[in-house]
Amino acid sequence: MQKAISHSFADETPEAKARWFRSLSLSERMDMLCYFTDMILDINPQIAEKRDVKSVTGRIQVLKKA
Numbered sequence: 818m819q820k821a822i823s824h825s826f827a828d829e830t831p832e833a834k835a836r837w838f839r840s841l842s843l844s845e846r847m848d849m850l851c852y853f854t855d856m857i858l859d860i861n862p863q864i865a866e867k868r869d870v871k872s873v874t875g876r877i878q879v880l881k882k883a
Contacts, residue, residue, distance in 0.1 A: 827833065838846065857864060 838849075841849065
């Protein structure tokens with residue numbers, strides 16, 4: 818995999834992100850998991866205490882700048 822900075826939206830697809838994640842070693846994947854977990858807990862410390870969360874009813878719309 819070529820290491821470079823990209824500004825392409827094609828590199829932001831779920832498939833591209835999956836390819837990037839698969840390119841990591843097991844220890845790098847675990848480091849990312851710990852990083853994401855720490856980030857989520859920093860933003861919302863009570864998230865670990867929530868149980869039986871119900872899904873939101875209704876429509877969810879994702880907006881994207883054209």
